[in-house]
Amino acid sequence: xxxxxxxxxxxxxxxxxxxxxxxxxxxxxxxxxxxxxxxxxxxxxxxxxxxxxxxxxxxxxxxxxxxxxxxxxxxxxxxxxxxxxxxxxxxxxxxxxxxxxxxxxxxxxxxxxxxxxxxxxxxxxxxxxxxxxxxxxxxxxxxxxxxxxxxxxxxxxxxxxxxxxxxxxxxxxxxxxxxxxxxxxxxxxxxxxxxxxxxxxxxxxxxxxxxxxxxxxxxxxxxxxxxxxxxxxxxxxxxxxxxxxxxxxxxxxxxxxxxxxxx
Amino acid sequence: xxxxxxxxxxxxxxxxxxxxxxxxxxxxxxxxxxxxxxxxxxxxxxxxxxxxxxxxxxxxxxxxxxxxxxxxxxxxxxxxxxxxxxxxxxxxxxxxxxxxxxxxxxxxxxxxx
Numbered sequence: 001x002x003x004x005x006x007x008x009x010x011x012x013x014x015x016x017x018x019x020x021x022x023x024x025x026x027x028x029x030x031x032x033x034x035x036x037x038x039x040x041x042x043x044x045x046x047x048x049x050x051x052x053x054x055x056x057x058x059x060x061x062x063x064x065x066x067x068x069x070x071x072x073x074x075x076x077x078x079x080x081x082x083x084x085x086x087x088x089x090x091x092x093x094x095x096x097x098x099x100x101x102x103x104x105x106x107x108x109x110x111x112x113x114x115x116x117x118x119x120x121x122x123x124x125x126x127x128x129x130x131x132x133x134x135x136x137x138x139x140x141x142x143x144x145x146x147x148x149x150x151x152x153x154x155x156x157x158x159x160x161x162x163x164x165x166x167x168x169x170x171x172x173x174x175x176x177x178x179x180x181x182x183x184x185x186x187x188x189x190x191x192x193x194x195x196x197x198x199x200x201x202x203x204x205x206x207x208x209x210x211x212x213x214x215x216x217x218x219x220x221x222x223x224x225x226x227x228x229x230x231x232x233x234x235x236x237x238x239x240x241x242x243x244x245x246x247x248x249x250x251x252x253x254x255x256x257x258x259x260x261x262x263x
Numbered sequence: 264x265x266x267x268x269x270x271x272x273x274x275x276x277x278x279x280x281x282x283x284x285x286x287x288x289x290x291x292x293x294x295x296x297x298x299x300x301x302x303x304x305x306x307x308x309x310x311x312x313x314x315x316x317x318x319x320x321x322x323x324x325x326x327x328x329x330x331x332x333x334x335x336x337x338x339x340x341x342x343x344x345x346x347x348x349x350x351x352x353x354x355x356x357x358x359x360x361x362x363x364x365x366x367x368x369x370x371x372x373x374x375x376x
Contacts, residue, residue, distance in 0.1 A: 081310025
């Protein structure tokens, strides 16, 4: 027994076995990567989908079947060729092709069970921002003195999933697009500048390198930071809300007289 | 064939593909798979994938045009045909190809003088 998915290709309905579905989806997304920046990309993708639909129809009719299997998908993919075959002669194996095949990966926020003191929360946050876990731990301890850190920690512990699978771990640690890469870039730029300092043109190049760094890598880093800090902001708002609610209740219960001692 | 020569040959095929597609279409309109089959029959094409981006590019350059046609089974098909502009492109490419072949062949001839 195999689970199937229903998909629409070129306006036709196909029942596809799950492994076949995954393979087809991977092929199409790889193709999308390869064609990135190519003229008429969407049209080519549409044409490829139509072709798949046609091939599957032929396969189904030829063998009186109703479900597309992995073998069908592999056969169709072999006929169309690897996604790299879709590149024209002038863009074969260029550096841009390599870059687009890998693509920058976003890190996801998990608790890191391999690197934990209590729950792996601090390590997970540290991976996400790209700094040492000790910094986050210290931050929680400092905040913990004023109680808010403890509540914040508990809330985040409840809401953040633990990184369970290998793919979770990869998503958590990501490829080092953030601080490490930025540090490397900066060091590279400085070394280059030092080496060519007598050359009057070098200063110009140095500036060009910096502007490239600022326009390409910095926004990505800031976006990640803002998203993570956004998480903190939401958590903080929840904590403040709960704390104020608690204060209000305790004020009502113990009487307004005792209210100022709560602090 | 070694890996390197195989890669070079693949590049050569890709380079002349536009000319070949136009030669196929000179005989009348054809649907994508017809074009692919014609090219594969003479070993000018290994996999279909290479053709799709090229057809789209040629269509956008108005070398080709297409019409949709119903298919007895499966999704509708795109039938491509050459535009008048495409005929000019074909002539130019054919001239370039002939010259290319002459140039390459002349290198293996013994020197005339």
